[in-house]
Amino acid sequence: MNATTNETANETVNADTATKTPLLELKDVSTVVNAHTANETKILNGLNLTVYPGDFITVLGSNGAGKSTLFNVIGGNLNADEGDVLLHGKSIKRESEEQRTRFLARVFQDPKLGTAPRMTVAENLLLASKRGQRRGLVPRGLRKHLDEYKTMASTMNNNLENRLNTATGSLSGGQRQALSFLMAVESKPELLLLDEHTAALDPKTSQQLMTATNDRIAADHLTCLMITHRLEDALKYGNRLIVLNAGKITFDVRGEEKEKLTREQLFNFFEDL
């Protein structure tokens, strides 16, 4: 194997995670827009990130810091112009978005993006249960899954379980986003990306979904990166917190250190940027 991995200096590995092998590594990743023109800018600028199995990382950063670009590079919607992306030590840089779905699931901010509106709730759940698998000319067998889906939907506490045969387009935004989340975690992906998935919802619904999210991640020991703009959520949830600024990770705390972090400290940190 490759023994000379260029471990970066600002990566602080504590005792808890040192024994584990990384799930995902981003090494010196840069992305360029408007290349070879006067407007050439780097969105991600030599970013390094190592994610260990079981990490629940909250991602903070002002607009334009590169949070969404980071997710797009991990998800394969966007190719890194420089650097490498590794999964279990193997480069996945050349893999397409579709190929990466065998280990990765994603929930978007917009409830409309995560579900097929003309298909029913149950049909959507069935589609997502085959994430990253071959889809052949085999009867879908929807009926035999209905009970399982009912139980699954009832964990969201928003009456979704009684709307399994409703077209997704006629659900409320909260129900639709809860469905997107269920579809993402249904097949227990190795890596879950949440892109401000509660931001489009009203405070109560948003809180409900966030609680359900946290419960589910804990129960299934999922590895998760969650972008959020709410400092409270970033502090309350997860075992690690990172802050992105100008395409780099400028702050990275975990474990006890993160527990001790206060809202004021974090707020002041943002003021200083």
Add this chain to the structure above:
Amino acid sequence: MSLITSAIGQGLLWAVLGLGLFLTFRILDFPDMTVEGTFPLGAATAVALICRGMNPLLATLCAFLVGMVAGLITGLLYTKGRIPILLAGILVMTAAYSVNLRIMGRANLSLLGKSSLFKNDFLASLPQYFDSVFVGLVVIIVVTLLLVFFLNTNLGQAFIATGDNPTMARSIGIKTDRMTIMGLMISNGMIAMGGALVAQNNGYADVNMGIGIIVIALASIIIGEVAFGDLSLTQRLVAVTLGSILYRFVLLIVLQLNFSANDLNLLSAIILAICLLLPRFRKFFHFDRLIERSVRDERNN
């Protein structure tokens, strides 16, 4: 009576087009202009092959395959070449015109004295026009059953999701480009098969028989939707066939008003335009509310 039988037969045969176009227009959610080329392509292929002595059933299947190739080309131009779907379809449609002339060797090829799917002892024993009703019914039942089966497989569901929300489809690992190409291939295969059936029914293939085809196919889809409203997917497929028959009835009525066959494309376009505008009219004149109110009043009385 024979006029009505003929209209039903024509409606059934042309319904294959509506079902083919349904896959792209309603499921993948884009208008595929290729069909104006694949319809005569299927007709030309089948008629030319039958003239060279091929079994009509085999020739019809060949037409299906040739149609799939046309769909493949449009699909590749659209997905891999990133050419807008309308333009990709028009390119293939235009190219198909020359290909059709090559296949037939001239603009019009007759099946006079040759065999066809509509020429056998059993069909000859049926009353006039019932041959097209019988063949059309068999074809439509087979095609509809195959489509219902396909759309309810895991592959079919991935295909539907691709049209419904491509972003979401890709995010759960569905190869949307492949689904789009597959849909265009099946759709154009069916439309070419429709062309082969219609040509055998008419007794000839003509290089210009594709003009206005997309309007006729759309009419059967839209009329079916306007007439039957909210339906499940399987029911919608059946509604396309019924819509196609209804369309033939409307044409029949209009032609009784002394329009000539030359006016057919104008009439087709007007009928389709009216059907497309109906939902707007309904809203504009508050038909829905009027009906609702009168029903409510009646109940209260």
